[in-house]
Amino acid sequence: MASEFAEAIRQIVANRGISEDLVLRTVEEFLLAAYKRRFGTADNAVVKITEEGENVGLFAKKMIVEDVYDPVSEMSLEEALEYNEDCELGDELLIEIDPKEFDRVAIQSAKQKARQNLKEIQKDTLYSEFKQKEGEMIIGYFQRERNGNIFVDLGKTEGILPKRFQSPREIYRPGDRIKALIFEVNKNSSGLQIALSRTHTDFVKRIFELEVPEIYDNTVEIFKIVREPGYRTKLAVYSNREDVDPVGACVGLKGVRIQAIVRELEGEKIDILRYEEDPLTFIKNALSPAEVIQVIILDEEKRQALAVVKENQLSLAIGKQGLNVRLANRLADWNIDVKTEEQFEEMDISLESKLAANALFDTVEEESSDEISRIDELPDIDNRLITALTNAGYEMIEDLISLTDKELIGIEGLTNEDVEVIKSAISENVEIIEEEESESEQPEEGEAEEDSFESGDEEYECPECGSPITIDMTSCPVCGVGLSFEVEEIEE
CATH class of the missing domain: 1.10.150 (DNA polymerase; domain 1)
Known part of the structure; x- marks a missing residue:
């Protein structure tokens, strides 16, 4: 009997993931509930469990009195002497109660309360365990599907992969292995709810940590991840060591690492690029795999930039339905406009x-x-x-x-x-203001005098922009147009 009880305890611990102390406490509460149902009170009931947890006993504590008024908590001296020959009036005895004496209703009531307690204890235990694992990766198996939501067997409990957290590329069948991120853990009256996700950017981050040792040990760090689940992911990385190439570490030898990640994401495209503090360089990198000729900051305060590409790179830079440039905007946190060289020249x-x-x-x-x-x-x-x-x-x-x-x-x-x-x-x-000349230039001896351009004489203006000019100028200092003067000789 003792071995059967101990084995039952071990099975409950293993199947429900509850500690042995909590199981024994539940057994104690079960016996007290049955006692109370049978005798109307449990104030004098005592449950004793051996240290090894191999046996349990239920006892009634009774006072030895001369006249018995409450047979549940009192007993006569004559009756007490049958249990212990050395007892006297005023002593207390523990009288063992056989649970078989309880009626069926008392047993059923106690069982129901014990099951409820075990369920609450299990829910609390699992909640504490999985709440600490939020944001971590977990592996489960496809169990069933309802209204597009997938229920995943996690071993001790069940998780749910909502439809909105599923990649549009992925199709699952019963028994399929599912790797997902523990997104959120909640506890309510209906039980424990563990929401899983395969679309969150942290899911991609955890996969890279598993496949790339340099990311796991922080030699290479992820600056930011942006993603359109099922279509494309952009990942900006940088290295804490000069001798480690962050992009090369993520790709792996002959692309082994990145290929494993792409397989896990069911063929989703992944762009790995180097993070740069210089926004011009970072924007250029963010538009990969397109080759960008030049990046121009249009408005730094509004974070607006222009990227110039060759004609054959325009569709690649923008991407299908604008996906590539949209992800680049989110990654660099700039509003990026993409133009070809010809379009750029028109707006030059x-x-x-x-x-x-x-x-x-x-x-x-x-x-x-x-x-x-x-x-x-x-x-x-x-x-x-x-x-x-x-x-x-x-x-x-x-x-x-x-x-x-x-x-x-x-x-x-x-x-x-x-x-x-x-x-x-x-x-x-620059606003150019010509100063008036105070003295006129005198012609050299033997040469014909030229018309004077002193202040107060006739004013000359550039025929192109109207700026003041002098006869010795060959081009306008403001607009740069060429100048030519015809001077009539004055006969002596």
């Missing part, structure tokens, strides 16, 4: 004006509304042009205004295109 003029205005506004804010005076303060002038002008001795914008095109082209390192860029930057960002 307005774009350059916008960029120049933004750069000029930033400069004005930083310098407390001071005007641009240095060449290196001009927007759209790259370091190569600044270096060439500095080496030639030109650092201030006013030094360049009086130079002709021929003199500018004569500066080492500058081409005709460079000159046009410099002149355009000056005309768009």
Whole structure:
């Protein structure tokens, strides 16, 4: 009997996942409930269980009195002497109760309460166990399906894989092995609810941790994951060690690691790219597998950027139904517009004006509304042009205004295109005011006098932009148009 009781305890512990102490406590409550049902009270009932848990006994504690008024808690001296010859009036005896004496109703009531207690204990135990595992991976088996929701056998309990957390690529059959993320664990009156997911980005992260040791030991870290379940996932990674290539570590030798992950995701496409702090580089990487020629920041505050690609890369950069660029937007956290080279050239003029205005506004804010005076303060002038002008001795914008095109082209390192860029930057960002000349130039002896262009004489304006010009200019310092003057000789 003792061995049967101990074996029953062990089976309950194994099948329900409940500790032995909790099972023994439930047995004790079961016996007390049956006693109370039989005698109307359990105040004098005592349950004793051996230390090894191999046997259990139920006893009634009774007081020895001269006159018995309550046979449940009292007994006469004559009756007590039958149990113990040394007892006296006022002593208490423990009288063993045989559970077989209980009627059927008492046993059924006690059993029902014991089952309820075991169910609550099991629910609490499983809740504590699985609540600690939220966000972790678990493996179960397809059990049944109802209204598109899949019920998964997790061994000790059952989990549910809701339809909204299933990849559209995946089809399951009874008995299929299912690997999923423990998304949420709740406890309510109906029982324990364990929600699983195969669409969450953390599911992809856990798979990479299983397949890529460098991610598991934090040598390579995942910056961010964005995903359209069943279609495409983009993963930005970086390495904490210079000698470890984060992308190569995730792909594996001959693509072994990434192929295993793609198989687990039922063929879903995965783009692994390197995370960069520079937004221009990161946006370019985020649009992979498309090759991006150039990335331009349109509005840093609104996080708007433009990516320029070749004609044959446009569809790849945008992706089917805009999927690739949409994921790139979420990954880089920028609003990215993709254009071809031809489309970019068509919007070049307005774009350059916008960029120049933004750069000029930033400069004005930083310098407390001071005007641009240095060449290196001009927007759209790259370091190569600044270096060439500095080496030639030109650092201030006013030094360049009086130079002709021929003199500018004569500066080492500058081409005709460079000159046009410099002149355009000056005309768009600098307001030029010509100072009046105080003295007229005198012709040399023997030469014919030319018409004077002193202040107060006839005013000359550029035929193109209307800016003030002088006779010695070969081109307008503002718009750059070429100039030619016809001067009549004055007879002596």
